Amino acid sequence: MSSGVEFVKDGHVARVTLDNPKALNAIDPRMDDALFAAWTEVNDDPDVWVAILSATAGKAFCAGADVSGGTDRDGRMALGGGLTGVGGPQLTLRKPLIAAVHGYVIGGGFELAMCADVIVAADDSQFFIPEVRAGIIGEAGIMHRAIRQLPHHVALAMVLTGDRLPAAKAEQYGLVNEVVPVAELAAAADRWAAKITASSPLAVQAAKDAVLRGLGGSLESALSTRYEPIEAYAGTKDQLEGVAAFAEKRKPVWTGR
Numbered sequence: 001m002s003s004g005v006e007f008v009k010d011g012h013v014a015r016v017t018l019d020n021p022k023a024l025n026a027i028d029p030r031m032d033d034a035l036f037a038a039w040t041e042v043n044d045d046p047d048v049w050v051a052i053l054s055a056t057a058g059k060a061f062c063a064g065a066d067v068s069g070g071t072d073r074d075g076r077m078a079l080g081g082g083l084t085g086v087g088g089p090q091l092t093l094r095k096p097l098i099a100a101v102h103g104y105v106i107g108g109g110f111e112l113a114m115c116a117d118v119i120v121a122a123d124d125s126q127f128f129i130p131e132v133r134a135g136i137i138g139e140a141g142i143m144h145r146a147i148r149q150l151p152h153h154v155a156l157a158m159v160l161t162g163d164r165l166p167a168a169k170a171e172q173y174g175l176v177n178e179v180v181p182v183a184e185l186a187a188a189a190d191r192w193a194a195k196i197t198a199s200s201p202l203a204v205q206a207a208k209d210a211v212l213r214g215l216g217g218s219l220e221s222a223l224s225t226r227y228e229p230i231e232a233y234a235g236t237k238d239q240l241e242g243v244a245a246f247a248e249k250r251k252p253v254w255t256g257r
Contacts, residue, residue, distance in 0.1 A: 035081025
């Protein structure tokens with residue numbers, strides 16, 4: 001029986017694909033378990049330097065949680081394998097994550113996309129938060145993320161009205177990094193992955209950790225905090241390779257060690 005999630009390691013890139021098109025790629029409990037396993041493997045495998053999250057072609061990237069079959073084994077809605085923190089403990093993905101979205105990016109699917117570090121959107125993408133139109137309100141994770149990643153009034157208007165945000169506007173507001181034709185979505189995500197893997201994976205991971213942890217407090221606090229992954233990077237093979245490559249005026253060869 002299919003898990004509804006495809007997971008493939010392609011060189012230094014982990015490809016995670018939502019594959020539940022009949023339900024608009026909504027995430028059911030078995031998919032949630034498969035996503036948790038995928039994120040755990042991405043974190044644990046030193047040869048994985050970046051992950052790409054996409055979905056099977058169709059009308060939607062993801063329609064959020066699939067509640068047609070009920071809730072998960074703990075009685076909660078499944079959503080994102082821990083990335084969103086909805087329905088259970090939040091899982092921190094240490095490696096960079098690229099979301100390649102298309103079509104409807106709805107509710108919890110929108111929230112899952114916002115968990116990525118880079119978002120590439122097909123030009124048919126539409127982002128929306130439909131909860132209030134359906135007369136429901138959940139754990140509100142999507143709202144807290146939207147108000148942090150979009151201009152204040154844009155986010156509140158989406159939350160209060162359920163109006164859709166088309167891809168072009170999402171790019172204008174800085175929600176997505178790039179908008180491309182549908183046929184070019186996979187190639188665009190691969191280009192971003194290539195940009196990221198051109199740098200030292202350990203340095204990239206340390207930078208991501210510092211940036212996101214520093215957001216939790218003031219600038220003064222962020223500047224005075226010691227970040228363990230940055231300190232641990234000193235003396236690694238990659239750090240020494242970077243110094244040597246600069247001195248020798250050549251491209252560095254990273255190992256992630």
